[in-house]
Amino acid sequence: MRIVIAEDLLLLRDGLVRMLTDTxxxxxxxxxxxxxxxxxxxxxRPDLSIVDVRLPPGFRDEGLRAALSVRERDPKAPILILSQxxxxxxxxxxxxxxxxxxxxxxxxxxxALDEFLDALERVAAGGxxxxxxxxxxxxxxxxxxxxxxxxxxxxxxxLALVAQGLSNSAICAELVLAxxxxxxxxxxxxxKLDLPPADNTHRRVRAVLAYLNQ
Amino acid sequence: MFPxxxxxxxxxxxxxxxGPASFVWAVVTTLATGLLSFTYLGPPVFxxxxxxxRRIARVERWRAGxxxxxxxxxxxxxxxxxxxxxxxxxxxxxxxxWRDLAWLLAGFxxxxxxxxxxxxAGLVWLGTVLAPLWLWAVPNPRLYPVADWLFNTVGGRxxxxxxxxxxxxPVWWLVAALSRVQASVAARLLEAGPRARLxxxxxxxxxxxxRVVDAQAAELQRIERDLHDGAQARIVAxxxxxxxxxRKLRASGSAEDPVRADxxxxxxxxxxxxxxxRRLVRGIYxxxxxxxxxxxxxxxxxxxxPxxxxxxxxxxxxxPAAVESAAxxxxxxxxxxxxxxxGADECxxxxxRTDGVLTLAVRDDGRGGADPSGSGLDGLRRRVEALDGTMExxxxxxxxxxxxxxxxxxx
Numbered sequence: 001m002r003i004v005i006a007e008d009l010l011l012l013r014d015g016l017v018r019m020l021t022d023t024x025x026x027x028x029x030x031x032x033x034x035x036x037x038x039x040x041x042x043x044x045r046p047d048l049s050i051v052d053v054r055l056p057p058g059f060r061d062e063g064l065r066a067a068l069s070v071r072e073r074d075p076k077a078p079i080l081i082l083s084q085x086x087x088x089x090x091x092x093x094x095x096x097x098x099x100x101x102x103x104x105x106x107x108x109x110x111x112a113l114d115e116f117l118d119a120l121e122r123v124a125a126g127g128x129x130x131x132x133x134x135x136x137x138x139x140x141x142x143x144x145x146x147x148x149x150x151x152x153x154x155x156x157x158x159l160a161l162v163a164q165g166l167s168n169s170a171i172c173a174e175l176v177l178a179x180x181x182x183x184x185x186x187x188x189x190x191x192k193l194d195l196p197p198a199d200n201t202h203r204r205v206r207a208v209l210a211y212l213n214q
Numbered sequence: 215m216f217p218x219x220x221x222x223x224x225x226x227x228x229x230x231x232x233g234p235a236s237f238v239w240a241v242v243t244t245l246a247t248g249l250l251s252f253t254y255l256g257p258p259v260f261x262x263x264x265x266x267x268r269r270i271a272r273v274e275r276w277r278a279g280x281x282x283x284x285x286x287x288x289x290x291x292x293x294x295x296x297x298x299x300x301x302x303x304x305x306x307x308x309x310x311x312w313r314d315l316a317w318l319l320a321g322f323x324x325x326x327x328x329x330x331x332x333x334x335a336g337l338v339w340l341g342t343v344l345a346p347l348w349l350w351a352v353p354n355p356r357l358y359p360v361a362d363w364l365f366n367t368v369g370g371r372x373x374x375x376x377x378x379x380x381x382x383x384p385v386w387w388l389v390a391a392l393s394r395v396q397a398s399v400a401a402r403l404l405e406a407g408p409r410a411r412l413x414x415x416x417x418x419x420x421x422x423x424x425r426v427v428d429a430q431a432a433e434l435q436r437i438e439r440d441l442h443d444g445a446q447a448r449i450v451a452x453x454x455x456x457x458x459x460x461r462k463l464r465a466s467g468s469a470e471d472p473v474r475a476d477x478x479x480x481x482x483x484x485x486x487x488x489x490x491x492r493r494l495v496r497g498i499y500x501x502x503x504x505x506x507x508x509x510x511x512x513x514x515x516x517x518x519x520p521x522x523x524x525x526x527x528x529x530x531x532x533x534p535a536a537v538e539s540a541a542x543x544x545x546x547x548x549x550x551x552x553x554x555x556x557g558a559d560e561c562x563x564x565x566x567r568t569d570g571v572l573t574l575a576v577r578d579d580g581r582g583g584a585d586p587s588g589s590g591l592d593g594l595r596r597r598v599e600a601l602d603g604t605m606e607x608x609x610x611x612x613x614x615x616x617x618x619x620x621x622x623x624x625x
Contacts, residue, residue: 009443009447011447011448011451012447012450012451012454015450015451015454015455016454018454018458019454019457019458022458022461023461053505054442054505059439059504060504060505060506061505061506084442084446084447084492084495084501085492085495085496085501087501087502087505087514088514088517088518089502089510089513089514089517092517106488107446107447107450107488108450108453108485108488108489110450110453110454110457111450111453111454111456111457111481111484111485112457112481112485113457113458113460113461137518140518140520141517141518141519141520142520143520144520144521
């Protein structure tokens with residue numbers, strides 16, 4: 001893939017470039033601040049942009065804001081936000097336009113290389129990659145939801161993976177289950193949460209996240 | 215000694231002029247304000263009079279300081295309030311006002327006694343020393359024989375001058391001492407009294423404490439950023455290197471190599487270290503507070519809560535970092551208690567900023583009966599009080615529980 005990176009710390013920027021190059025991707029631009037990111041994305045039209053939340057000039061959430069403004073101009077531009085911390089609020093803002101092709105992961109996930117590369121592919125293909133930590137926060141606020149409470153432990157595991165944006169086959173591999181039983185779990189979950197059945201992974205993820213976020 | 219005496223003489227002469235003038239001013243204006251105090255003209259006239267009196271007092275402070283060789287500061291506290299009545303009340307409550315008046319009245323007799331004594335001593339001494347120069351011009355027909363000899367012969371006149379020179383030191387000392395007496399009385403009355411001194415110390419202490427607390431909050435924010443940009447980033451980078459190493463081991467067909475197991479477990483340990491650091495940072499200074507400020511951070515906090523939480527807050531403008539973080543942790547604790555102990559379904563967070571005070575209220579509809587001296591709330595109260603704020607928890611059995619905190623924050 002052709003990738004743009006926005007990360008202000010040289011150490012991590014170089015590490016990401018090396019890692020992506022080693023795994024057969026091309027980094028077309030590696031910038032260290034928000035305005036440059038917007039310019040680079042408009043210029044290169046990459047398959048994916050990997051963006052840190054905190055960037056100069058202000059070291060607040062410039063990276064996130066730049067990503068959102070890129071999406072306003074190009075609603076389908078795939079963006080993966082990497083951060084040292086997760087905030088449910090940020091996840092909500094990123095998912096708000098409902099176009100998919102959005103990821104929000106902790107920087108730690110970079111070290112689990114295979115899962116990280118999977119997430120890159122998913123986002124570039126228009127899917128979603130949500131950090132398990134975000135999902136954990138979403139579950140925490142739904143503790144008193146009767147319908148979530150009605151789910152079995154296994155169903156909860158599956159729901160968490162669906163919310164992260166994993167496809168059926170990935171969920172099978174993760175939980176070591178046969179495809180039919182995963183499909184059955186998913187349809188049970190959608191029924192219990194009053195969500196419309198959906199075959200399309202992205203639509204399903206969106207419905208689940210919207211539900212958990214309401 | 216001579217310069218001190220000259221300085222003292224100048225001081226005493228000025229006192230002879232200023233003393234009566236300020237005495238008349240004080241008597242007339244006191245009577246006038248006394249008469250006008252029953253009309254609506256009272257407060258403004260009183261304020262104008264006080265303003266002038268304070269200027270006179272300031273001149274007197276400078277004069278006394280000039281003799282005593284040390285600066286004499288104003289004792290007045292800050293004057294607040296917008297309308298003449300409230301300002302007038304503040305002036306009346308200010309002890310400095312009455313001490314000024316005391317000096318304006320007492321300055322006259324004190325200045326008269328010391329001034330006349332000092333000036334007479336000075337002039338007589340000058341007359342004797344300069345006797346040979348001027349006595350020949352002044353005929354003195356009827357004098358005692360002794361005085362006649364002293365005044366009307368050359369030898370006598372020089373004897374006078376010699377006696378004057380001999381007495382120079384004590385006379386100079388006397389003039390300087392008289393002027394110091396006057397200045398000391400003035401300083402005693404015009405300087406800050408014990409109450410004003412205490413007040414000045416308190417306000418100085420308050421200012422330094424706020425600076426300390428602010429510095430501490432800024433420091434915590436800096437630590438949060440440094441961890442984020444330093445330690446956390448380095449650990450992530452090390453994890454990346456290990457991940458690539460692991461990938462190379464697998465590619466070279468040594469997937470079963472025991473070294474690979476070590477690499478994988480080292481990577482896991484780094485992940486745990488990162489999770490640990492994140493928890494630590496959140497406890498030090500929540501990142502979203504740095505990113506977006508108090509209202510956004512509280513909205514996020516409300517959104518994460520399992521019960522329904524409403525945040526009612528207008529745009530608050532810039533707040534000190536110390537106030538923001540204390541307010542954030544107060545709300546976090548109150549919400550956690552509401553969910554954990556009170557079983558609340560609804561919480562309302564209200565924030566208002568008026569007249570340099572930030573008011574924060576967290577109200578829940580839970581069971582109540584919270585112990586305000588519980589460790590979490592008590593630690594937070596200390597934190598709020600360090601900012602000169604107050605925190606109250608009211609939690610009758612059966613609810614509702616309200617946590618009310620106020621923070622001074624000058625805009």
